[in-house]
Amino acid sequence: MSFFTFAYLIRLGVWGLAAALVQGGLLALSWLAWERVMANATAALRHRMACIHFAALVVLPVLTVVVVCWTVAGMGVPALPGSPAAELPLLMASYRKVFWLCLSLVMLWxxxxxxxxxxxxxxxRRVARLHRRRAPEAMVESVHRLARDRMSVRVQDIQIADVATPQIIGAWRPVLLIPRDLACVLSxxxxxxxxxxxxxxxxxxxxxxxxxxxxQLALLWFHPAAWTLYGRVSREREACCDALAVRHGAxxxxxAQALVCLAENRVSPHLGMAISSQGELTTRVHRLLGVNRTGPLPAGLRLAAIATSMLCLLALGAGRLGLVxxxxxxxxxxxxxxxxxxxxxxxxxxxxxLRIKQGRVIEASVGNQQLPSDRIVQENDRVLLxxxxxxxIVALTVTPQARIEWEGRR
Known part of the structure; x- marks a missing residue:
């Protein structure tokens, strides 16, 4: 990979990081507005909207980079004869300064x-190394009955483990981990x-x-909006499962009582699903008991939410700044x-x-005569026709940017 190819990719990476910072702030404002608008909406709808905002943290910067590429590709080639090859050392010095700055930012990310x-x-690894054993047969049958008759799902295994709250692990073969003596604590x-x-x-x-x-959060670790929106997605996911459990007979x-009981010994489940989320217990209990309904929305709040979301889309125009x-x-x-x-x-x-690609002369003609490839001799940046x-016929110096310099013929 040539220096210029690598430098171009690094610059695009910096454009993407800059776009993520700007657009992420707008997305956070958009979510705050929609959170107020959807205060009385269903948990599934709130969760869907939070996921859309969180996914947009990646989608919008990627689209911005696409706009940058399209903008740069349309900028064309500068007036070449006015920029002879003799300028290359100065140009390379400026390119390398910008390159090292951009590379430092990308490496930090x-x-x-x-x-x-x-x-x-x-x-x-911590989840995989948990001390586990198969649950008693009566408990296994009880869980399988609930899974089959109420939720129409299948659980691969039910295990007793050293965890503080019940949790599901495994994407394709889900396993239910149950704390020791949990059945003795709950009604x-x-x-x-x-x-x-x-x-x-x-x-x-x-x-x-x-x-x-x-x-995705690992990729956007530097952005406060990513952590905020991830927290909102997690909170609404738990609310969705609460509502789904109640809808299927819970x-x-x-x-609500179980949440309060389990919260006393809660630990962070990391990869597992948590029965409660720290700091959100009161909200979840109020939602389950139906005591957190809000009053009428302020006038214009819905319009403000829509306008903020539109600003996130308009921020794609940041890619046009490649022109500067x-x-x-x-x-x-x-x-x-x-x-x-x-x-x-x-x-x-x-x-x-001349037709030049990455500093290599691919085709050449003198007057109206096309030269065969064996009459184009190039060694590094020196070219002889x-x-x-x-x-x-002509001795040239050619740069990767297709700038040329030659001794005038008479």
Missing amino acids: FAGALLMMLRLAMDA MAQWEAVLLHELAHVRRRDFGWNLLQRL SATGL DPSMADVYNASAFGPMILVDAHDDAGSFA MSARRQP
Whole structure:
């Protein structure tokens, strides 16, 4: 990979990070507005809207980078004869300054993303190393009956483990982990409500979706909006499972009581699904008991939410700012992604034309005569156009940006 190709990719990475910062702030404002608007909406609708905002944290920067590429590709080639090859040392010095700055930012982001990935791997390893044993047969039959008759799902296994709250692990072969002596602590209604909540996670395939969202969070570790929206997605996911459990026969009161009981010994489940989320217990209990309904919305709040969401889309126009950086087009033209560039030149002896790609002369013509490839001799940036008698016609210096310099012919 050439220096210019690598430099172009690094610059695009910086554009993506900058777009994520700007658009992420707008998305956070958009969610805050929609959260107020949807205060009385169903848990499923709130969760869907939170997921849309969280996914947009990645989708919008990617689209912005696409706009940058499209903008730069349309900037064209600068007036080549006015920028001779003799300027290359100065140009390269400026390119390298920008390159090292951009590379430092991208490497910082990469280091943070790698640490987040390692943390995720450690969480998975911690779950895998839990001391587990198969649950008693009566408990297994009870869970399978609830899964089959109430939720229409299948659980691969039910195990007793050293966890503080029940949780589902596994995306394709879900396993239910149950704390020791949990059945002795909860009443029958509470026990059944807790199991239905966990089975709701299986039905919604929450483990797999949560894993994907953790991976996205690892990529966006630097952005406060990513952590805020991930927290909102997690909160609404739990509310969805609460509502689904109640809809399939769980006691709302029993589930609320179980949440309070389990919260006393809660630990962070990481990859597993939690029966409660720290700091959100009161809200969840109020929702289950139907005591958190809000009053009429302020006038214009819905319009403000829509307008903020539209601003997130308009922020795609940030990609057009590539126009303010002419050197971006230079790096693009010199990279493997750049176009074949046609250079027309003339001096006292007549005209000649070149087609250049990444500093390599692909085709050449002198006057109206097309030169065969064996009469184009290039070594690094030095090019000789040869006559049929193998005599030099033109001696050129060619840069990766398709700038040329030659000694005038007479």
